[in-house]
Amino acid sequence: MEFSIKSGSPEKQRSGCVVVGVFEGRKLTASAQAIDAASGGFVTEVLRRGDLEGSLGKTLLLHSVPKVPADRILLVGLGREREFNEPGFRNAMSAAVKALKSTGASDATVCLTDVPLKRHDTGWKVEHAVLAIMEGAYRFDRLKSKAPENKRALRKVVLHVARRNEIGEGEVAVERGVAIAEGMALAKDLGNLPGNICTPSYLADQAVDLGKRHGIKVEVLDQKDCEKLGMGCFLAVARGSNQPPKFIVMEYQGGKRDQAPVALVGKGITFDTGGISIKPAAEMDEMKFDMCGAASVLGTMKAIALMRLPLNVVGVVPTTENMPGGRAIKPGDIVTTMSGQTVEILNTDAEGRLILCDALTYVEKYKPVAVVDIATLTGAMVIALGHVATGLFANSDPLARELIQAGETAWDRAWHMPLWDDYQEALKSNFADFPNIGPRAGGSITAACFLSRFTKSYPWAHLDIAGTAWKSGAEKGATGRPVPLLSHFLVKRAA
Ligand code: BES
Ligand code: MN
Ligand code: ZN
Numbered sequence: 001m002e003f004s005i006k007s008g009s010p011e012k013q014r015s016g017c018v019v020v021g022v023f024e025g026r027k028l029t030a031s032a033q034a035i036d037a038a039s040g041g042f043v044t045e046v047l048r049r050g051d052l053e054g055s056l057g058k059t060l061l062l063h064s065v066p067k068v069p070a071d072r073i074l075l076v077g078l079g080r081e082r083e084f085n086e087p088g089f090r091n092a093m094s095a096a097v098k099a100l101k102s103t104g105a106s107d108a109t110v111c112l113t114d115v116p117l118k119r120h121d122t123g124w125k126v127e128h129a130v131l132a133i134m135e136g137a138y139r140f141d142r143l144k145s146k147a148p149e150n151k152r153a154l155r156k157v158v159l160h161v162a163r164r165n166e167i168g169e170g171e172v173a174v175e176r177g178v179a180i181a182e183g184m185a186l187a188k189d190l191g192n193l194p195g196n197i198c199t200p201s202y203l204a205d206q207a208v209d210l211g212k213r214h215g216i217k218v219e220v221l222d223q224k225d226c227e228k229l230g231m232g233c234f235l236a237v238a239r240g241s242n243q244p245p246k247f248i249v250m251e252y253q254g255g256k257r258d259q260a261p262v263a264l265v266g267k268g269i270t271f272d273t274g275g276i277s278i279k280p281a282a283e284m285d286e287m288k289f290d291m292c293g294a295a296s297v298l299g300t301m302k303a304i305a306l307m308r309l310p311l312n313v314v315g316v317v318p319t320t321e322n323m324p325g326g327r328a329i330k331p332g333d334i335v336t337t338m339s340g341q342t343v344e345i346l347n348t349d350a351e352g353r354l355i356l357c358d359a360l361t362y363v364e365k366y367k368p369v370a371v372v373d374i375a376t377l378t379g380a381m382v383i384a385l386g387h388v389a390t391g392l393f394a395n396s397d398p399l400a401r402e403l404i405q406a407g408e409t410a411w412d413r414a415w416h417m418p419l420w421d422d423y424q425e426a427l428k429s430n431f432a433d434f435p436n437i438g439p440r441a442g443g444s445i446t447a448a449c450f451l452s453r454f455t456k457s458y459p460w461a462h463l464d465i466a467g468t469a470w471k472s473g474a475e476k477g478a479t480g481r482p483v484p485l486l487s488h489f490l491v492k493r494a495a
Contacts, residue, residue, distance in 0.1 A: 001134055002156045003178065005126065005170035006109070010160055011038035016105030017061075017072040019096050021115050022047070023081040024054040031111035031160060035073060039066045043075070055079060057091045059099040074099055076112065086128075086411060089117055093129055097136035100154055107156035113170070114162040122166040123173040126159050128411065130177025131184075131484070133157055138185055140192045140477065176307060180410075180487045183303030184480030186210075190295035191470060191478025195271035195288045200319040203268055203294060204246040207317070210298060211250060214305035221247035231318075231358040233337040237351045238320035240275055240328025245320035247359070248294075250301050252313045254494070261312035262493060263368040264301075264486065265359045267352045267375035268294030268319030275322050275348030276330050283472070290352070292469035292478055293374035294319055299483040300490070307487075309494040314366050318355040322348070334432045338362065339454055344432035352377045353450045354436055360454040370399055371460045372489070373451065374482060380443030382467040389415040390468045390482055393448035396459035403461055403489055410484035414463060417445060424449050 010018055010031040020032040026047040028036055036043035042065050046052075052060040056079030065073050076096045079088050092112055100108055110133075113125045133154070141148055161170050190198060190206065204220040211218030226235055226247050238245035248268070251261075269290035273279060279287065294317040301315045329335070333345045335354075338361040345354070352375050363371055381391045390407070392414040394400035400416050407414040426438030426446045434453070438446035448462050468481045 001137060001154070003130055003174045004158050005161055005167050005174065006158050007161050007164045007167060009034065010109060010111045011035045011068055013070055013109045013158070015070045015107055015109040015158070017074050017100060017103060017108040018070040019074045019076060019100070019108060019110045019112060021078040021092065021112050022052060022054040022075050023078050023084070026052070026054055027081060029078070029111070029115050030162070031114055032075065035065065035068055039068050042066055043073070052077060056088055057095040059095050061099060061103065070109070072103060072105060078115065084115070084117065086117070086120065089125060090128055090132060090411060093132035094136065097132055101136060104152050106152045106154060108154060109158040109160055111160040113159045121169065122161050123169045126161070126170045126173035127177040129159055130174055131181050134178070134181035134185070138188060140189065176491070179303045179306035180484050182306060183299035183483045183487060186302050187292070187295040187299030187480045187483050188478040190298065191289050191292045195321070198288070198291065199243045199270050200246040200268065200321070201244065203270065203291065203317065203319050204248050207248045207250055207298060210302055214302065216301055216305060217251040217253070219249045221249065229362065230336070230338045232335045233343060234318050234320070234355045234358040236329045236333070236335040236345065237322055237354050240323040240325040241321035243270070243321050248317040248319065250315035252301055252305060252315070254304070254309050255311040259312050260369045261314045261366050262490065263314045263316060263363040263366055263371040264297045265316045265356060265363060265371060265373040266294035266297035267291065267356055267373070267377065268317045269322050269351060269355070270319060272322045272349070272351065273324060275328055275351060276324050277347045277349040278324055279349060286470065286472060289470040289478060290376050291319065292376050292465060295478065296374050296465070296481070296483050296486065299480065300486040303483060303487045304490050307491070309490055311490065311494040313490060314363065314368065316359050316363055318359045320355060322351040337454070341453065342432040344429040344435045346435045347437045350436045350447070353447055356451060357454045360451060364457055368458050371455065371458050372403070372463065372486070374463045374465060374486070376466045376469050377464045378444040378447050378466055381464040384444060385415055385467055387467045387471070389413050390485070391415060391417050391444055391464035392461060393417050393419045393445070393464070394461035395419065395452055395455060396461070399459045399461050402492070403485065406489035406492060407482070407485040410488040412482050412484035414482070414485060417448070419445065419448055419452060
């Protein structure tokens with residue numbers, strides 16, 4: 001997809017389609033007015049017939065509009081003018097993209113980015129327009145035997161801004177939007193790939209490849225290396241699988257050599273059967289998405305490398321399958337973590353925390369300024385927050401606030417959950433230092449409590465993306481979240 005920024009005369013654009021907004025009550029935006037005037041009132045005349053009132057997300061495609069060089073004009077409802085806000089903008093953009101896709105236009109001029117939005121500047125609108133367009137263009141059909149028939153797809157988009165002096169800001173935002181969208185597409189691809197293709201070795205190969213293309217140093221530790229480091233807990237989970245585990249370490253050096261890095265740690269369970277505490281069969285296929293935390297780390301590394309952010313970031317991904325088998329861990333088994341603490345594995349399906357804890361100890365060697373782990377950790381998170389917000393837990397309030405804010409800006413929102421000491425009571429074992437599960441109540445919080453026991457030496461946050469990393473049902477597929485949140489967090493840190 002090719003993006004450019006322009007200002008001035010939407011009515012004069014030679015374009016496959018010019019997209020303009022209409023507020024409720026058939027109130028034309030400035031660009032819609034310009035087209036209406038040039039066409040001798042054609043738009044007002046059509047609206048008078050009642051085909052579009054301007055309610056949010058409704059669209060109307062016009063062909064052969066008189067005295068306008070564009071092949072088509074797409075009118076997009078923006079809702080009430082006084083209430084036009086961020087979700088409204090995103091809604092209108094997605095509706096526009098959907099309508100554009102059903103036309104044969106291979107290029108378009110989108111004039112929704114010139115509509116004033118109360119709390120946001122042109123940069124925000126342009127970035128989100130780019131994201132909506134690239135998300136709309138995303139396809140995962142590489143495993144279909146025949147490529148689905150595709151008419152002329154959208155290839156070139158001009159984003160229209162109100163004033164000339166906004167072009168520079170718009171161009172910076174295009175780069176940011178494209179970088180984030182590319183990162184999301186990588187995260188989606190990895191998430192959508194099935195467990196028989198996206199194995200731990202495949203993920204490691206992808207990381208190495210990403211490193212080569214973008215100048216990121218990548219090292220892959222194998223089972224022997226992990227044994228030497230004492231990662232007893234990570235390796236315990238890997239025991240049941242015939243696929244060799246991999247421990248991926250990516251180092252992006254955009255800042256000064258001695259600058260302490262931010263570390264991102266992603267859960268990379270390429271398939272979660274539950275192990276001996278096996279899961280029920282229904283919807284188990286969705287457990288191929290149990291590496292979406294890892295995928296978001298690779299995606300974010302790609303995004304920040306594309307943006308050339310001036311800071312240092314380490315991405316760490318422990319990756320393995322969680323399988324039952326003759327060598328698999330059993331309920332009651334006790335293992336020693338890299339930190340030296342012992343864990344009684346009461347449920348082999350609570351495996352995410354078991355692979356993350358050793359990774360959280362491993363990153364201590366970087367003396368990181370902050371550590372963020374990302375994991376499809378608990379089903380309880382889906383019960384608590386549904387599919388809208390990611391659950392955020394932290395041992396540092398400033399870090400939590402930073403991430404919440406980044407999520408707001410990126411429109412990839414997270415909600416701060418409690419991590420009070422009172423909840424730590426739930427983790428008691430008669431035989432080891434602590435167990436890997438607590439009672440059912442507050443399951444997401446006790447999972448975070450477990451992780452907190454490995455993160456004493458740095459500011460740390462945990463993102464439980466169990467409800468946000470993928471969609472089920474007719475639109476089943478990875479979402480690419482929380483690449484936008486993480487990217488914005490790092491953009492702000494780099495500034
Ligand atoms: N990967 C799952 C969490 C999950 C389940 C995410 C369903 C999204 C949808 C995780 O490994 C898991 O199985 N967690 C258990 C923990 C329990 C045994 C304490 C869960 O949530 O049931
Ligand atoms: Mn599990
Ligand atoms: Zn899992």
